[in-house]
Amino acid sequence: xxxxxxxxxxxxxxxxxxxxxxxxxxxxxxxxxxxxxxxxxxxxxxxxxxxxxxxxxxxxxxxxxxxxxxxxxxxxxxxxxxxxxxxxxxxxxxxxxxxxxxxxxxxxxxxxxxxxxxxxxxxxxxxxxxxxxxxxxxxxxxxxxxxxxxxxxxxxxxxxxxxxxxxxxxxxxxxxxxxxxxxxxxxxxxxxxxxxxxxxxxxxxxxxxxxxxxxxxxxxxxxxxxxxxxxxxxxxxxxxxxxxxxxxxxxxxxxxxxxxxxxxxxxxxxxxxxxxxxxxxxxxxxxxxxxxxxxxxxxxxxxxxxxxxxxxxxxxxxxxxxxxxxxxxxxxxxxxxxxxxxxxxxxxxxxxxxxxxxxxxxxxxxxxxxxxxxxxxxxxxxxxxxxxxxxxxxxxxxxxxxxxxxxxxxxxxxxxxxxxxxxxxxxxxxxxxxxxxxxxxxxxxxxxxxxxxxxxxxxxxxxxx
Amino acid sequence: xxxxxxxxxxxxxxxxxxxxxxxxxxxxxxxxxxxxxxxxxxxxxxxxxxxxxxxxxxxxxxxxxxxxxxxxxxxxxxxxxxxxxxxxxxxxxxxxxxxxxxxxxxxxxxxxxxxxxxxxxxxxxxxxxxxxxxxxxxxxxxxxxxxxxxxxxxxxxxxxxxxxxxxxxxxxxxxxxxxxxxxxxxxxxxxxxxxxxxxxxxxxxxxxxxxxxxxxxxxxxxxxxxxxxxxxxxxxxxxxxxxxxxxxxxxxxxxxxxxxxxxxxxxxxxxxxxxxxxxxxxxxxxxxxxxxxxxxxxxxxxxxxxxxxxxxxxxxxxxxxxxxxxxxxxxxxxxxxxxxxxxxxxxxxxxxxxxxxxxxxxxxxxxxxxxxxxxxxxxxxxxxxxxxxxxxxxxxxxxxxxxxxxxxxxxxxxxxxxxxxxxxxxxxxxxxxxxxxxxxxxxxxxxxxxxxxxxxxxxxxxxxx
Numbered sequence: 001x002x003x004x005x006x007x008x009x010x011x012x013x014x015x016x017x018x019x020x021x022x023x024x025x026x027x028x029x030x031x032x033x034x035x036x037x038x039x040x041x042x043x044x045x046x047x048x049x050x051x052x053x054x055x056x057x058x059x060x061x062x063x064x065x066x067x068x069x070x071x072x073x074x075x076x077x078x079x080x081x082x083x084x085x086x087x088x089x090x091x092x093x094x095x096x097x098x099x100x101x102x103x104x105x106x107x108x109x110x111x112x113x114x115x116x117x118x119x120x121x122x123x124x125x126x127x128x129x130x131x132x133x134x135x136x137x138x139x140x141x142x143x144x145x146x147x148x149x150x151x152x153x154x155x156x157x158x159x160x161x162x163x164x165x166x167x168x169x170x171x172x173x174x175x176x177x178x179x180x181x182x183x184x185x186x187x188x189x190x191x192x193x194x195x196x197x198x199x200x201x202x203x204x205x206x207x208x209x210x211x212x213x214x215x216x217x218x219x220x221x222x223x224x225x226x227x228x229x230x231x232x233x234x235x236x237x238x239x240x241x242x243x244x245x246x247x248x249x250x251x252x253x254x255x256x257x258x259x260x261x262x263x264x265x266x267x268x269x270x271x272x273x274x275x276x277x278x279x280x281x282x283x284x285x286x287x288x289x290x291x292x293x294x295x296x297x298x299x300x301x302x303x304x305x306x307x308x309x310x311x312x313x314x315x316x317x318x319x320x321x322x323x324x325x326x327x328x329x330x331x332x333x334x335x336x337x338x339x340x341x342x343x344x345x346x347x348x349x350x351x352x353x354x355x356x357x358x359x360x361x362x363x364x365x366x367x368x369x370x371x372x373x374x375x376x377x378x379x380x381x382x383x384x385x386x387x388x389x390x391x392x393x394x395x396x397x398x399x400x401x402x403x404x405x406x407x408x409x410x411x412x413x414x415x416x417x418x419x420x421x422x423x424x425x426x427x428x429x430x431x432x433x434x435x436x437x438x439x440x441x442x443x444x445x446x447x448x449x450x451x452x453x454x455x456x457x458x459x460x461x462x463x464x465x
Numbered sequence: 466x467x468x469x470x471x472x473x474x475x476x477x478x479x480x481x482x483x484x485x486x487x488x489x490x491x492x493x494x495x496x497x498x499x500x501x502x503x504x505x506x507x508x509x510x511x512x513x514x515x516x517x518x519x520x521x522x523x524x525x526x527x528x529x530x531x532x533x534x535x536x537x538x539x540x541x542x543x544x545x546x547x548x549x550x551x552x553x554x555x556x557x558x559x560x561x562x563x564x565x566x567x568x569x570x571x572x573x574x575x576x577x578x579x580x581x582x583x584x585x586x587x588x589x590x591x592x593x594x595x596x597x598x599x600x601x602x603x604x605x606x607x608x609x610x611x612x613x614x615x616x617x618x619x620x621x622x623x624x625x626x627x628x629x630x631x632x633x634x635x636x637x638x639x640x641x642x643x644x645x646x647x648x649x650x651x652x653x654x655x656x657x658x659x660x661x662x663x664x665x666x667x668x669x670x671x672x673x674x675x676x677x678x679x680x681x682x683x684x685x686x687x688x689x690x691x692x693x694x695x696x697x698x699x700x701x702x703x704x705x706x707x708x709x710x711x712x713x714x715x716x717x718x719x720x721x722x723x724x725x726x727x728x729x730x731x732x733x734x735x736x737x738x739x740x741x742x743x744x745x746x747x748x749x750x751x752x753x754x755x756x757x758x759x760x761x762x763x764x765x766x767x768x769x770x771x772x773x774x775x776x777x778x779x780x781x782x783x784x785x786x787x788x789x790x791x792x793x794x795x796x797x798x799x800x801x802x803x804x805x806x807x808x809x810x811x812x813x814x815x816x817x818x819x820x821x822x823x824x825x826x827x828x829x830x831x832x833x834x835x836x837x838x839x840x841x842x843x844x845x846x847x848x849x850x851x852x853x854x855x856x857x858x859x860x861x862x863x864x865x866x867x868x869x870x871x872x873x874x875x876x877x878x879x880x881x882x883x884x885x886x887x888x889x890x891x892x893x894x895x896x897x898x899x900x901x902x903x904x905x906x907x908x909x910x911x912x913x914x915x916x917x918x919x920x921x922x923x924x925x926x927x928x929x930x
Contacts, residue, residue: 015910064857067864071801071810094857101853231805291867293801293810321854321869330795336536336758340696341930345536345758385908388566388899389786392529392559392906399532402756404786406871434853441857443850445480465806 001416002039008049008382009396010372011349016396021049023378026416031374046386047410048396050352051371052109052139052379053324054359055099056283057224057262057312059145060113060129061086063095066320068444072452074230074292074318075155075459079451081317082151087118089128094436095316096132101425101433102322103138103313107400109379109414110139110359110369112283112312114197114224114262117144119168122177123184130185130192137419137427139379141363143197143224144181146174147204152455154202156235158462175211182219191415193222193363200226201245202233209254222258222363225249228271229263230294232463246271255280260362262312263288264302265295272298272305281308281362286331287321288314300335300344310358325405328355332401348401378416383408384423466881467494467504473514473847474861475837476814481861486514488843491881496839511851512875513861515817516836517574517604517844518789519824520564521748522689522727522777524610525578525594526551528560531785533909537917539695539757539783540620540924544916546782547616552583554593559901560781561597566890566898567787568603568778572865574844574879575604575824575834577748577777579662579689579727582609584633587642588649595650595657602884602892604844606828608662608689609646611639612669617920619667621700623927640676647684656880658687658828665691666710667698674719687723687828690714693736694728695759697928711736720745725827727777728753729767730760737763737770746773746827749819751796752786753779765800765809775823790870793820797866813866843881848873849888 005021010031020035021028029038064086069077086092096113103111111133117125126144133140148171153164178196186194196212198204216223228234228245237245246267249255255278264282267275275282282302289295302309311331313322332351336342346354360370368377383390389406390399400408412420419427459465470486475496485500486493494503529551534542551557561578568576576598582590591609598605613636618629643661651659661677663669681688693699693710702710711732714720720743729747732740740747747767754760767774776796778787797816801807811819825835833842848855854871855864865873877885884892924930 009908016908064859066857066859067813067855067861067867068859069863071812072807073805076807098853098856287798290795290798290801293805293807295802320864320867323869323871326791326869330755333752333755336755337760340538340758340928342537342541342758347536348532386899386903388563388895388902390532391563391899391902392531393903393908394529394531394533394906395910396532396908398534399785402532402785404788404791406788430853434851434856437853437856438851438858441859443474443481443858443861445860463805 003042004035004037004039005042005044005049005382006037008044008047009385010049011397023416026378028372028374028376028378031372042411044382048383048385048400049372050107050381050383051356052381052412052414053107053355054110054112054310054363055103055108055313055322055324056112056260056310056359056362057285057314058099058111058113058322059116059315060096060099061092061116062315062317063098064091064441066316068447069317070446074294075232076452076456077292077318079151079455080449083449083451084447085116089121089124091440092118092125092128093132094433094440096129097136097428097433098437099316099322100133100136100138101430103324104412104420104425105409106324107381107409108324109381109412110141110363112141112143112195112224114143114145123180126181126185133192135428136425137414137417139191139414141193141195141222142185143195144178145197145199146178146208147199148174148208149203149205151451154236155455155459156232156239156462160458162458171205171207171211174208175215179215182215182221186219186221195222195224197224201240201248202236206252209249209252213253216258222260223254224260227261227264228266231266234266244268244271246274250274250278258364263294263297265289265297267298272301272307275307276305281310283310283312283362284331285312285314285327286334287327288318291318296334296338298338300339304344308358308361309354310362311355324355325400329401348398351401352397378413380413381409382411384410468507469500469502469504470507470509470514470847471502473509473512474850475514476862488878488881491843493837493839493841493843496837507876509847513848513850513865514837515572515846515848516821517846517877517879518572518820519575519577519775519828520568520573520778520787520789521577521725521775521824521827522750522779523564523576523578523787524581524780525561525564526557526581527780527782528563529556529906531781533912534782535911539759540697541917541921542757542783544616544920545914548914548916549912550581554586554589556905557583557590557593558597559898559905561594562601562893562898563902564781564787565598565601565603566895568789569877569885569890570874571789572846572874573789574846574877575606575828577606577608577660577689579608579610588645591646591650598657600893601890602879602882604656604879606658606660606687607650608660609643610662610664611643611673612664613639613673614668614670616916619701620920620924621697621704621927625923627923636670636672636676639673640680644680647680647686651684651686660687660689662689666705666713667701671717674714674717678718681723687725688719689725692726692729693731696731699731709733709736711739715739715743723829728759728762730754730762732763737766737772740772741770746775748775748777748827749796750777750779750792751799752792753783756783761799761803763803765804769809773823773826774819775827776820789820790865794866813863816866817862843878845878846874847876849875
C-alpha cells in the first residue's frame with residue numbers, strides 16, 4: 001500500500017528540516033518539503049523519522065532465561081544456559097515474537113537471530129523462527145547456531161591435558177542441515193535470509209568454517225560468528241592455532257564484506273587491520289559484554305581504522321533485554337572511558353548511522369537499506385517527540401540516543417508494510433503473546449547447573465582465579 | 466488513608482512469598498500471608514512489592530539541556546552547561562516536576578536534588594523546587610548547590626600560573642542564604658529536607674565547607690558534595706592541598722555518617738578506608754561517569770571495604786535521563802569489568818538493597834526507610850510483572866534489575882500517600898506537564914559556548930591532550 005508520511009522532522013547534514021516522504025511499492029519514492037500526498041496520508045507532526053536500526057546479533061530463545069542467569073563469565077554462563085535451554089518449538093516461536101516486538105518498539109526493523117537449534121529438531125526450529133518473523137513482519141536474518149565440538153572444548157586447557165567428548169553430530173551432517181535450510185527458507189526478497197553462522201573458534205573446527213564459506217559463496221549468503229568475546233577465547237586461540245583467532249579466520253578465508261562478527265573484545269591492532277582490509281563488520285554488544293564481564297570492545301579504534309561497526313542486543317539472557325536504544329546508548333557512551341581525547345567520542349548522529357547504515361553494511365544490504373534515500377526500501381521508524389522522555393525539546397537525535405526513551409516508537413514500516421501504528425504492533429496480538437509467555441513460565445530463583453559444577457574448578461584454575 | 470496491599474510477591478531471604486502488607490498512619494503495620502484487610506484494599510496479584518529507591522544525586526534543572534550537550538569531559542561540559550542554564554523560576558518548577566515523575570516511574574520514592582540556584586534568586590529557586598516536590602508528593606532532599614570560587618578555578622593550573630576572578634558572592638553571604646533556607650523549608654516530617662551541599666573541592670574554599678559543617682551540626686542536616694569525579698579533580702586536589710581530596714575533607718571534618726559523596730571515581734585505597742571509617746556514603750552515578758568519560762568508580766572495592774553505596778541518575782544533561790532502573794542496571798553490571806573473579810560481582814538483590822537501604826543510609830533515614838519492615842514508613846513501589854519487558858516469568862528482581870523495564874511501575878506510595886496508580890502519576894497532571902515542557906523549549910542543534918572557547922586550550926594543555 002502506498003503512503004506519504006507528512007511533515008516529519010528529518011535530519012539534514014547537521015540540522016533538521018520538516019519534510020514529507022512518499023513510499024511507493026515498498027520503496028522511498030520522494031523526500032521533499034513540498035510533496036503531494038500519494039496514497040494514504042500519515043500525519044507526522046512533532047515526530048522524527050529515521051531509517052530502521054538493525055539488531056545485529058541476538059539469540060531469540062534466550063528470552064526464556066532472562067533475569068535468572070547467574071552472574072558468571074561467558075564460559076560458565078553458557079554451561080548454565082544450556083542446562084536449562086528450552087526444548088520445545090512453541091517456546092521458540094514465542095521468544096522469536098518477543099524478540100521481534102522489543103526490537104521493533106526500540107527502533108529496529110531488522111534482526112539477526114543467531115538461533116539456538118533444538119537437537120534433533122534443527123529444521124523445525126528454523127522453520128518456527130521463520131514463521132514467527134514472517135507473521136510479525138520484521139526483516140530477519142536467521143543464522144542457525146552451529147558447532148562441531150563439545151562445550152568443554154571452549155575452555156582453554158592451560159597446563160592440563162584435558163580431552164573432550166566428540167560432538168554428537170558430524171560436521172558434514174550439520175552442513176547438510178544448513179544447506180537444507182537455505183533451500184527451504186532463504187527468501188531475501190520476502191524479508192527472510194539464512195546466514196551461515198558457526199558459533200565461533202571456541203567450538204568449531206576449520207572444516208565447519210570452510211563448509212560455511214562454501215555455502216556462503218554458493219548461495220551468496222552473509223556469514224556470522226562470535227569472535228574473541230573473552231580472555232579465555234584469546235588464550236584458546238593461541239592454544240589451538242598458535243596465532244590470533246583473526247589471523248586464523250583470515251587464513252581459512254572466513255572474513256569478507258559479508259562477514260559480521262559479534263563482540264570482538266580482545267583484538268590486537270594488527271587484528272583490527274585485518275578486519276579493515278577484509279571489510280568485515282564488528283557487531284558491538286555492549287550490555288552483554290558488561291554483564292558477563294567480557295571487557296570493552298575497542299570500538300573507537302575500529303572506527304579510526306575504518307572498520308564498520310553495528311549494534312546488537314545479544315541474547316536476552318546476557319543483557320537481559322532486547323532494547324536496541326539501550327544497546328546504542330551504552331555502546332556509544334561506554335567508549336568515552338577508553339580515549340581521554342573527547343574529539344574521538346561517538347556523537348549521537350554517528351550512533352544512529354552505526355545502528356542503521358552500519359547494520360545494513362554488515363548484512364550486505366547497504367544499497368537497499370540503512371538510510372533515508374530515494375530508491376531505498378522503506379524500513380522506517382517514526383518517533384513521537386512529545387513523549388515525556390524526549391522533553392523538553394532540544395536535539396531530537398541527542399534525546400533519542402542519550403536519553404532513556406519510553407513509549408517513543410509511534411510507527412514502524414518494514415519493506416513499506418506498516419507493522420507498528422500508534423505505538424502498538426499491528427501484525428500480531430501482543431496481549432495474547434504476553435499471556436502465552438506468562439503461561440509457559442514460572443517465577444523462580446536460583447537453579448543448580450550440573451555442567452557448571454563439572455566445569456568450574458577447571459575454569460578457575462586455567463583463568464588464575 | 467490506611468490501606469492493605471493484598472497478595473503481593475515479596476522477597477524473602479533467597480526466594481519469594483505472597484503476602485499482604487497493611488499500612489496504617491503512613492507506616493507499615495503488618496506483613497503476613499494471612500491478614501485482614503485494614504482500610505482500602507489494593508489488589509496486588511502478579512505484582513512485586515519493593516521498598517522505594519533513592520535517586521541519591523541529581524540536578525533537576527539540567528533537564529532543560531538533556532540531549533543537546535556536547536560530548537565533553539566534565540570541566541568543558543560544565544562551561545557549556547552554565548552558558549545556557551535556565552534562569553527563570555517557571556523552568557525550575559517544571560524540571561523539578563519532570564525529574565520527580567521520571568524518578569517515581571522508575572521505582573524511586575526519594576530524590577536528592579543538588580539544585581542549581583539562579584543568581585540573585587537563590588531562595589526563590591529553593592522555594593520553587595520545594596513547591597514542586599510537595600505538589601507531586603515525592604520525598605525530597607533539596608541540596609542547594611553552592612560554591613565560592615569561579616568556574617575556571619576548577620581546572621588544575623599545571624605549570625601555568627593561572628589566576629581566577631573572585632566569586633561574585635562572599636562565603637558568608639552564601640552560608641546566610643543556606644541558613645535562611647533551612648529555617649524556611651527544612652521540614653523532614655513533611656517530606657522536605659534541606660541538605661548542606663558545597664559543589665566540591667574544585668570550587669569551594671575550606672571556609673565554605675566548615676560553614677556547612679556548622680550548619681549540619683546545628684540543625685542535624687545531611688551533607689552532600691561531589692567528590693573526585695575526574696582525573697582533573699584528582700590533580701587539582703594535589704595542587705590545592707598537597708594531599709588527596711578525601712584526606713583533606715576528613716581533616717576539615719566534612720566526612721561523617723550524614724555525608725553522601727557523588728561520583729567518587731578517583732580514590733586511593735587509603736581514601737576508601739577513610740570513607741569506611743567515617744561512615745560516609747558513595748553515590749554512584751554510572752551513566753554520567755560514562756557520558757563524561759570520567760571513569761569507573763571502584764564500587765566493588767567500596768563494597769568490600771564496607772563503604773555504603775547508593776545510586777544516582779545525576780543531572781539529566783549528563784545522563785540524559787532520570788530513570789533509576791537504568792542507573793541501577795548499568796551501575797551494577799559495569800563493575801563486572803573491574804574484577805575477573807565473578808564471586809564479587811553485584812547480584813540483582815544486592816543492587817536493590819543498595820538502591821533502597823543504601824540510599825536511606827546515605828540520608829541518615831535507615832531507621833525509618835529503605836526496607837519492607839513493620840514500623841517503617843510506607844515508601845513503597847508495586848511493579849506489574851505482566852509487562853512484556855518482565856516476561857517470561859523467571860526471577861522478578863533479576864528481570865527488574867537486569868532487564869530494561871518499560872511501563873512496569875504500577876503504584877507508588879510515599880509516606881503512605883499514593884502518588885502513582887495504574888502506572889499514572891495521580892498528584893499532578895503529567896499531560897499538562899508535557900505540554901508546558903514542549904511550550905518552553907525548541908528543537909535545536911549544536912550551540913556555541915563562549916566559556917568553552919575560553920577554557921578549552923588551557924584544559925587540553927593541562928590534561929596533556
